[in-house]
Amino acid sequence: MAGHTTDHILYYWEDLLPGSERDLGTITPTREEIIAFASQFDPQPFHLDDAAAKASVFGSLCASGWHTCAMAMRLMVTNFLHQSSSLGSPGLENLQWKKPVLPNDTLHLKHKIIDSRPMRSKPDVGLVRTEWHMHNQHGDLVLHMEGWSMFRRRHPASNNASSD
Amino acid sequence: MAGHTTDHILYYWEDLLPGSERDLGTITPTREEIIAFASQFDPQPFHLDDAAAKASVFGSLCASGWHTCAMAMRLMVTNFLHQSSSLGSPGLENLQWKKPVLPNDTLHLKHKIIDSRPMRSKPDVGLVRTEWHMHNQHGDLVLHMEGWSMFRRRHPASNNASSD
Numbered sequence: 001m002a003g004h005t006t007d008h009i010l011y012y013w014e015d016l017l018p019g020s021e022r023d024l025g026t027i028t029p030t031r032e033e034i035i036a037f038a039s040q041f042d043p044q045p046f047h048l049d050d051a052a053a054k055a056s057v058f059g060s061l062c063a064s065g066w067h068t069c070a071m072a073m074r075l076m077v078t079n080f081l082h083q084s085s086s087l088g089s090p091g092l093e094n095l096q097w098k099k100p101v102l103p104n105d106t107l108h109l110k111h112k113i114i115d116s117r118p119m120r121s122k123p124d125v126g127l128v129r130t131e132w133h134m135h136n137q138h139g140d141l142v143l144h145m146e147g148w149s150m151f152r153r154r155h156p157a158s159n160n161a162s163s164d
Numbered sequence: 165m166a167g168h169t170t171d172h173i174l175y176y177w178e179d180l181l182p183g184s185e186r187d188l189g190t191i192t193p194t195r196e197e198i199i200a201f202a203s204q205f206d207p208q209p210f211h212l213d214d215a216a217a218k219a220s221v222f223g224s225l226c227a228s229g230w231h232t233c234a235m236a237m238r239l240m241v242t243n244f245l246h247q248s249s250s251l252g253s254p255g256l257e258n259l260q261w262k263k264p265v266l267p268n269d270t271l272h273l274k275h276k277i278i279d280s281r282p283m284r285s286k287p288d289v290g291l292v293r294t295e296w297h298m299h300n301q302h303g304d305l306v307l308h309m310e311g312w313s314m315f316r317r318r319h320p321a322s323n324n325a326s327s328d
Contacts, residue, residue, distance in 0.1 A: 012237070037234075040234075040238070041234035042234070042238065042241055043237070043238075043239050043241055043242070044241055044246075046251075056254075057252060059244070064234075064237070065255075066230065066234045066237050069204035069230055070201075070204075070206070070228075070230045070231070070234065071205070073205050073206050073228070073230050074204070074205045074206065074207075077206055077207055077208055080209070080313050081208060084206075086208075087221050087263070088221060088222075088290055090261060091258070091259045091260035091261050091308075092256070092258075092259040093230075093257070093258060093259075094255070094256075094257060095255045095256040095257075095259055095311075096255035097253070097254065097255050104168060105290060130314045134230050144255075145248060147259075
């Protein structure tokens with residue numbers, strides 16, 4: 001990881017093989033955390049107030065979708081990116097909030113590498129396409145994300161004909 | 165908005181016409197806010213520490229991409245959704261972090277309605293496809309998002325042949 005020694009890097013681009021899956025652990029937001037995030041970033045009534053939430057399309061107080069993404073990122077960083085040669089991501093091509101996240105739900109994140117290719121313009125960098133799935137304790141999918149990320153290569157290409 | 169009286173609703177589905185644009189205001193994250201968000205949700209060194217950030221691909225301390233999204237959401241809620249009949253969003257089809265967000269950047273959000281259609285399964289709901297662009301004070305695009313959202317209709321359809 002940039003700014004760190006490389007001693008802790010377990011996963012370079014070459015180690016992230018298409019088809020491989022990883023368990024990235026669980027996180028359990030409290031009611032207070034859900035309200036604190038929403039108060040700052042997404043103050044819609046169904047994220048803040050029980051009565052308003054009960055009368056809303058969601059039926060009960062639930063987390064901001066951006067809070068759900070932020071919790072997934074926390075698991076990703078702690079349980080994967082910190083051990084990798086990650087160089088960040090240009091974005092996501094698909095982000096779906098499938099079910100509301102409720103207070104004290106236990107959210108379980110997994111990711112799967114679905115594609116990989118060298119980066120032509122940077123011989124020491126490779127691209128990886130990843131799918132993330134986060135399920136709650138009932139087995140319901142709550143979040144799906146998909147996109148490309150950049151990782152430093154263990155062995156830079158000397159001559160690389162692939163496209164970016 | 166669900167759970168509120170409808171007195172404050174200025175924008176129903178019918179009012180969100182393709183081609184219309186809205187200025188959703190500005191937000192300026194401090195260094196302390198950037199570090200606080202990253203400490204909780206995205207503790208990568210380039211979001212937390214100046215020396216690590218300087219040695220990273222970013223070159224200086226910058227906000228988590230998820231913090232940038234959360235700030236855009238805050239502007240969206242305060243300056244638009246609170247005055248609308250919003251029923252939430254199933255997700256985004258495109259999310260791009262185009263440039264790093266630095267401490268004390270002034271971020272300016274605009275959105276544009278690019279498509280609109282009724283929702284067949286729910287005669288009182290319509291769908292709107294929106295593009296969001298957030299620029300910094302130098303005019304650089306920092307965030308682009310695109311996706312569908314649901315809004316309650318002012319006049320429910322009596323007979324609607326459009327698809328979902």
